[in-house]
Amino acid sequence: MAVGNESLLLAAVVLGWVLTSTLIGALVMALRLREARQRERDKDEAHAVVLERLRDNECRLRAIIESEPECVKLQAADGTVLEINPAGLALVGAERDEDIVGKKIYTVVAPEYRDHYRENMRRVFAGEAVVYEFKSITLKGHTTWMETHAVPLRDARGAIYALLGITRDITERKWGEEQARRHQTELARVARLSTMGEMATGIAHELNQPLAAIANFARGSLRRLRGGNVAPADLLQPLEEICAQAERAGEVMRHVRDFVRKRDTRMTAVDINRVVQSAARLTELECRQHHAKIMLDLVSGQPRVWADSIMIEQVICNLIRNSVEAMAEARSPVRLVALSTSRPDDDTVEIVVGDTGPGIDGALIDRVFDQFFTTKPEGVGMGLSISRSIVESHGGGLRAESAAGGGATFRFTLRAIGRTLLTNERRYSFHH
Amino acid sequence: MSDATVFIIDDDQAVARSLRWLIETVRLKVETFASAQAFLDHYDASKPGCLVLDVRMPGMSGLELQERLAARGGYHPPIIFITGHGDVQMAVRAVQAGAFDFVEKPFNDQDLLDRIQRAIAHDAGQRDKEELRSQLKALFASLTPREREVLDLVVAGMSNKAIANTLGLSAKTVEVHRAKVMEKLHARSLSDLVKLAMQNQPG
Numbered sequence: 001m002a003v004g005n006e007s008l009l010l011a012a013v014v015l016g017w018v019l020t021s022t023l024i025g026a027l028v029m030a031l032r033l034r035e036a037r038q039r040e041r042d043k044d045e046a047h048a049v050v051l052e053r054l055r056d057n058e059c060r061l062r063a064i065i066e067s068e069p070e071c072v073k074l075q076a077a078d079g080t081v082l083e084i085n086p087a088g089l090a091l092v093g094a095e096r097d098e099d100i101v102g103k104k105i106y107t108v109v110a111p112e113y114r115d116h117y118r119e120n121m122r123r124v125f126a127g128e129a130v131v132y133e134f135k136s137i138t139l140k141g142h143t144t145w146m147e148t149h150a151v152p153l154r155d156a157r158g159a160i161y162a163l164l165g166i167t168r169d170i171t172e173r174k175w176g177e178e179q180a181r182r183h184q185t186e187l188a189r190v191a192r193l194s195t196m197g198e199m200a201t202g203i204a205h206e207l208n209q210p211l212a213a214i215a216n217f218a219r220g221s222l223r224r225l226r227g228g229n230v231a232p233a234d235l236l237q238p239l240e241e242i243c244a245q246a247e248r249a250g251e252v253m254r255h256v257r258d259f260v261r262k263r264d265t266r267m268t269a270v271d272i273n274r275v276v277q278s279a280a281r282l283t284e285l286e287c288r289q290h291h292a293k294i295m296l297d298l299v300s301g302q303p304r305v306w307a308d309s310i311m312i313e314q315v316i317c318n319l320i321r322n323s324v325e326a327m328a329e330a331r332s333p334v335r336l337v338a339l340s341t342s343r344p345d346d347d348t349v350e351i352v353v354g355d356t357g358p359g360i361d362g363a364l365i366d367r368v369f370d371q372f373f374t375t376k377p378e379g380v381g382m383g384l385s386i387s388r389s390i391v392e393s394h395g396g397g398l399r400a401e402s403a404a405g406g407g408a409t410f411r412f413t414l415r416a417i418g419r420t421l422l423t424n425e426r427r428y429s430f431h432h
Numbered sequence: 433m434s435d436a437t438v439f440i441i442d443d444d445q446a447v448a449r450s451l452r453w454l455i456e457t458v459r460l461k462v463e464t465f466a467s468a469q470a471f472l473d474h475y476d477a478s479k480p481g482c483l484v485l486d487v488r489m490p491g492m493s494g495l496e497l498q499e500r501l502a503a504r505g506g507y508h509p510p511i512i513f514i515t516g517h518g519d520v521q522m523a524v525r526a527v528q529a530g531a532f533d534f535v536e537k538p539f540n541d542q543d544l545l546d547r548i549q550r551a552i553a554h555d556a557g558q559r560d561k562e563e564l565r566s567q568l569k570a571l572f573a574s575l576t577p578r579e580r581e582v583l584d585l586v587v588a589g590m591s592n593k594a595i596a597n598t599l600g601l602s603a604k605t606v607e608v609h610r611a612k613v614m615e616k617l618h619a620r621s622l623s624d625l626v627k628l629a630m631q632n633q634p635g
């Protein structure tokens with residue numbers, strides 16, 4: 001796909017360049033020619049020669065455009081289609097020029113993409129070369145995906161008077177992407193199911209303990225009662241134990257319910273900074289209770305990632321809670337949780353949660369991600385295990401570090417989006 | 433049998449307490465340990481009884497404890513493993529490595545108590561045998577090298593005369609040695625002597 005994209009881009013660049021730097025001037029005149037035609041009739045011989053030459057140019061330009069397999073069109077700033085080639089007519093589902101020429105291009109842009117389209121047009125008329133995708137509903141009523149490479153056209157004085165767009169049908173590619181995304185979701189679901197399988201084994205063990213204790217206390221009591229050699233007061237202690245163990249089993253179930261929410265992953269393009277901010281807000285109360293402060297250090301430019309924002313938010317909340325709990329438990333004099341986002345490269349966004357707590361013992365650092373590994377009396381030991389599987393289902397990794405001077409750091413990465421456009425613009429900036 | 437102790441080793445204190453409550457209904461002594469290491473630190477091999485331990489334990493696992501006890505050499509009480517659901521394979525390995533028995537959670541109380549009784553009976557039997565064996569060892573150790581030679585040949589079925597010839601002694605001397613051996617080993621007949629000699633075989 002990348003290769004196809006690049007060769008197309010190259011073609012577009014070459015075509016765009018040729019058109020803009022050599023033939024465009026002629027095209028400008030060709031356009032003016034329309035009005036000129038009315039007046040020219042009475043002009044003298046010399047004029048006729050010039051016009052002849054212009055007409056020649058127009059013909060040559062037309063020949064190129066007409067034979068161009070991609071859709072080529074000229075648009076005015078208000079979206080009016082000025083010119084379009086036969087390939088373009090076919091693309092928008094028009095039979096004749098009149099079906100689309102002189103009309104607004106928005107008639108074939110899907111309503112939900114019109115603003116997006118307008119914004120891109122505005123950028124072109126501000127002098128930028130842009131590549132944009134949009135959903136189109138053709139004059140014949142078909143829904144298709146289009147990609148347009150657009151450049152501004154300038155007149156002799158340098159004023160932009162039209163947009164030259166080369167558009168192609170990318171429905172198939174889009175469909176492929178959609179398939180790939182569905183596949184990804186499916187993979188994530190399978191991954192989650194298998195970690196849930198593992199989890200189920202862990203939960204089974206975790207529930208077996210209180211249940212076994214309950215059964216033993218109950219049977220021991222029954223045997224004594226049946227033997228008739230027990231004072232009621234002697235049964236108080238085992239009955240208390242039974243209650244406590246039943247509550248313990250309930251606690252395990254509560255945690256399981258909290259963590260295993262029956263919902264599909266909803267992958268959308270999300271601004272990671274917003275997710276981090278929202279996680280910070282959600283844990284504000286706990287922070288305040290334990291006298292901990294959150295510090296944010298967020299990378300600029302709203303880096304976007306494909307993610308299920310609720311799940312990632314849950315991961316960050318888990319990490320913040322662990323930090324706060326660790327610092328409170330250790331009675332750390334300084335209690336800070338540092339949340340930061342960064343963009344180590346074009347493809348990646350990294351999220352780091354660090355604290356000023358006791359850190360993690362070197363011998364334990366590999367075990368903290370194990371299910372049911374906990375050092376807390378009230379802990380279940382699911383937080384990090386769940387968090388890691390969430391991050392992994394997003395194609396990233398979650399790691400723990402502990403500095404010598406104390407403090408634990410958890411970091412994970414997510415794949416950034418918007419990269420294609422970025423590199424394309426860099427590599428092939430249009431000249432005009 | 434009332435002096436037997438059930439040693440419970442379980443990291444889960446609630447489970448350990450509940451086992452104690454259950455096992456004490458059959459009038460057995462119970463001692464609980466929170467980890468395999470704690471047990472090793474306080475273990476007195478001379479106390480009769482049996483071990484009840486969870487296969488899954490943080491730190492030293494039940495299987496490791498079994499290995500450690502075996503590696504110490506000498507006798508250790510029988511071990512009953514408690515396994516969780518799905519740990520049966522681990523239990524099978526434990527039994528192959530010499531565990532006495534295993535019960536799968538959730539278990540029937542009577543079933544567990546029966547197994548414990550059997551383990552304790554087995555332990556008592558082993559200890560009796562062990563006792564006998566060490567007594568015999570002491571008796572045999574009291575024999576002189578010459579008496580030992582005579583005994584070996586007697587057990588091999590030789591007559592006094594043949595023994596005298598083989599060892600280059602007089603029949604009378606052999607007779608004296610033989611009587612001494614019978615006396616030292618508290619044997620009343622030749623067949624007693626043969627039996628005792630067999631029991632003293634190592635193993």
Ligand SMILES: Nc1ncnc2c1ncn2[C@@H]1O[C@H](COP(=O)(O)OP(=O)(O)OP(=O)(O)O)[C@@H](O)[C@H]1O
Nearest residue numbers: 322323326359368374375379380381382383384408
């Ligand atoms: N920031 C931290 N500093 C020090 N230790 C930590 C930190 N985060 C996690 N740990 C250690 O890792 C263990 C596992 O964490 P995890 O979140 O999986 O479970 P938990 O917090 O104990 O219980 P819960 O299931 O309720 O989250 C903790 O009990 C703690 O010992």
Ligand SMILES: [Mg+2]
Nearest residue numbers: 318322383384
């Ligand atoms: Mg946690």
